[in-house]
Amino acid sequence: MKILFIYPSFERHAQSHPELKSFVPCNEYIGPPSLGIASVAACTPPEMEVAFQDDRIHPVKENNLPEADLYALSFFTPAATRAIEIGQMLRQTGRPVIMGGIFPTMMPDEVAPHCDAVVIGEGEPVWPQICQDVPRGNLKPRYQADAPADLAALPPPLVNLYLQAENDSFSPDDYPLQLSRGCPFACTSCVVPSVMGRKIRHFPLETVWATLTEFSKAGKICSLTEDTSFMFVSGARRRFRTFLKKLIESGPEINARLSYIGTSMPLLINVDEAILVEARNAGIGRFYLVCGFDPITQEAFGQGDRNATLKAEECIKRCHEFGIEPYISILVGNDGDDEGIFDRVLEFTQKTKIQIAEFAVATPYPGTPSWKRLLYQDRIIDRTWERYNDANVVFRPAQMSPERLQEGYLTLWREFYQDKQHLKDAEKNKRTVQF
Amino acid sequence: MSETIEEQFRIDLLDILSKLVGLEPDKIKNADRLREDLGLDSLQSMELLSRISDKYELDLEVEDVMNVVTVDDVIKQLAELLRSGKPG
Ligand code: SF4
Numbered sequence: 475m476k477i478l479f480i481y482p483s484f485e486r487h488a489q490s491h492p493e494l495k496s497f498v499p500c501n502e503y504i505g506p507p508s509l510g511i512a513s514v515a516a517c518t519p520p521e522m523e524v525a526f527q528d529d530r531i532h533p534v535k536e537n538n539l540p541e542a543d544l545y546a547l548s549f550f551t552p553a554a555t556r557a558i559e560i561g562q563m564l565r566q567t568g569r570p571v572i573m574g575g576i577f578p579t580m581m582p583d584e585v586a587p588h589c590d591a592v593v594i595g596e597g598e599p600v601w602p603q604i605c606q607d608v609p610r611g612n613l614k615p616r617y618q619a620d621a622p623a624d625l626a627a628l629p630p631p632l633v634n635l636y637l638q639a640e641n642d643s644f645s646p647d648d649y650p651l652q653l654s655r656g657c658p659f660a661c662t663s664c665v666v667p668s669v670m671g672r673k674i675r676h677f678p679l680e681t682v683w684a685t686l687t688e689f690s691k692a693g694k695i696c697s698l699t700e701d702t703s704f705m706f707v708s709g710a711r712r713r714f715r716t717f718l719k720k721l722i723e724s725g726p727e728i729n730a731r732l733s734y735i736g737t738s739m740p741l742l743i744n745v746d747e748a749i750l751v752e753a754r755n756a757g758i759g760r761f762y763l764v765c766g767f768d769p770i771t772q773e774a775f776g777q778g779d780r781n782a783t784l785k786a787e788e789c790i791k792r793c794h795e796f797g798i799e800p801y802i803s804i805l806v807g808n809d810g811d812d813e814g815i816f817d818r819v820l821e822f823t824q825k826t827k828i829q830i831a832e833f834a835v836a837t838p839y840p841g842t843p844s845w846k847r848l849l850y851q852d853r854i855i856d857r858t859w860e861r862y863n864d865a866n867v868v869f870r871p872a873q874m875s876p877e878r879l880q881e882g883y884l885t886l887w888r889e890f891y892q893d894k895q896h897l898k899d900a901e902k903n904k905r906t907v908q909f
Numbered sequence: 910m911s912e913t914i915e916e917q918f919r920i921d922l923l924d925i926l927s928k929l930v931g932l933e934p935d936k937i938k939n940a941d942r943l944r945e946d947l948g949l950d951s952l953q954s955m956e957l958l959s960r961i962s963d964k965y966e967l968d969l970e971v972e973d974v975m976n977v978v979t980v981d982d983v984i985k986q987l988a989e990l991l992r993s994g995k996p997g
Pocket of ligand 1: 767
């Protein structure tokens with residue numbers, strides 16, 4: 475039996491707003507697929523054949539449908555429109571189509587009419603059962619594990635599936651490396667607790683190391699996207715430090731390279747200096763600093779609160795002091811944001827000498843607390859899922875019009891990069907922005 | 910034995926507090942409230958818990974520290990976790 479995993483395409487910022495290409499002097503970079511497919515694929519019984527198609531690079535075409543005995547699509551909200559379209563095309567083949575990932579988990583009823591089975595929650599625990607049910611013609615409409623996946627029991631993700639799919643036009647520099655799943659907090663714009671649960675579960679160091687080794691062999695850099703590494707909860711910080719220690723000691727043997735760690739100002743502001751030193755010594759050159767989710771940046775940028783602004787400045791200073799570049803990602807359009815946010819953000823980035831940044835429109839992704847709240851308040855104005863990509867306004871903001879928010883987002887990109895045109899000539903990795 | 914552990918927690922907590930918010934260890938009392946008396950904001954309290962649980966290899970959860978108000982509460986909570994065999 476041949477299983478084809480498909481990663482449906484979605485619009486990036488520069489596709490939603492082509493004018494960005496003229497403002498931003500950086501590589502318009504197509505990032506790697508999420509690890510979801512590789513992780514589920516690794517749980518496939520060995521007698522079955524697995525293949526992968528990245529729809530962003532090799533679009534699924536109605537007049538040339540790929541051949542397989544089972545199609546499995548994994549996607550998040552921005553890709554849902556395209557995934558539904560692909561599902562409709564593939565069902566013409568008469569072969570079963572399965573949908574899973576963040577969007578199907580949060581909106582199973584929305585995808586169910588376009589596939590044969592929906593996987594709700596993590597795919598790994600139910601995947602072996604699906605692989606048994608398909609050949610027996612016994613596929614159920616829904617699969618949902620009784621408990622979160624035991625990460626210690628999972629094989630490392632099948633990253634070769636992705637590496638083998640690379641070609642001259644698509645070869646991402648970096649791939650994500652997952653240390654854990656889940657988060658006990660409930661930030662309004664984040665889907666992690668709903669999808670992955672409110673308890674942090676850790677991958678064994680061996681699994682993380684095996685994945686890192688595979689990527690390193692292929693010359694890839696790895697990034698740590700989850701922002702739970704510095705937290706005290708569930709021993710996350712201690713495990714992270716063990717990982718850093720191993721990176722420092724044994725990373726060079728496998729030629730391991732790490733690009734960035736995702737984090738946020740509340741986690742960074744007081745973090746023990748020793749960790750920052752260890753991160754730098756482990757070769758981590760960047761923090762992917764997400765702003766607009768947390769109280770410090772919401773108060774600093776949204777309302778111009780002086781104390782919060784000082785704290786935010788202090789955070790950037792810490793990054794610079796420890797030689798770890800802050801790459802900031804700023805979300806605008808929260809309910810606390812007034813129209814002054816755009817000027818405040820630009821003033822802040824100038825004052826703190828931020829060199830590289832990306833800007834996002836607050837987006838109520840299904841499954842987040844903000845989705846539930848805005849739905850309840852009847853403020854969702856657009857349910858076109860492909861427009862849920864951080865680049866479009868899909869809800870009525872509290873303190874400005876949707877048009878003003880959209881225009882402000884574009885102004886941020888334009889004005890931030892106005893005096894940074896020299897980045898055009900910088901090394902590739904210094905001018906890479908996913909936009 | 911337990912007294913020794915609690916005393917050790919206290920010494921380490923005071924050391925962390927002095928580094929985190931510049932307080933003199935001999936000015937800190939067990940009954941001091943982290944926020945009201947020692948002036949820690951919620952982020953600093955989290956960092957305090959991160960550093961101490963990191964040092965003792967304890968897996969604290971959010972629920973474990975929800976009701977922690979004073980220095981003494983932190984010490985007791987950590988000691989209880991250690992006794993209940995919940996270290997990570
Ligand atoms: S943004 Fe980070 S801290 Fe907040 S809920 Fe999501 S993973 Fe947790």
